[in-house]
């Protein structure tokens with residue numbers, strides 16, 4: 001029983017893989033921050049890793065709910081280190097902008113395929129990407145202002161230590 005077109009299933013499986021890559025990327029950033037002794041930053045990235053796993057599972061569950069076949073492709077190896085905390089956040093912000101573009105392409109596909117259920121499911125991600133770009137953008141902005149001031153960096157680290165995974169609803 002298939003309730004969903006093959007073209008849409010293929011694209012959703014690709015996005016599932018990208019969300020898993022995002023999780024892997026932020027786990028790698030968490031390890032990078034841990035290696036610098038910035039445990040607040042490491043915590044923030046670990047929460048981000050959980051968020052991305054939740055995104056991946058939303059795609060996986062949706063594909064299965066619609067009678068599509070879930071496929072798990074190889075996950076690309078993420079970078080291991082960055083030149084500075086600012087550089088890591090700039091990388092993350094760029095990554096989120098790319099994800100937003102992929103979500104937008106998926107929305108376009110759902111319209112072209114007249115797949116209203118997929119269109120509707122994707123609206124959650126359209127909203128979520130605004131939040132993703134905002135949170136990466138905000139911290140990137142603070143790190144730009146801090147420049148190399150280690151006191152400010154430690155203040156930001158203390159702030160980021162407070163982030164907790166909220167389950168993502």
Ligand code: FEO
Pocket residue numbers: 019022051052055096099132
């Ligand atoms: Fe799953 Fe960061 O977008």
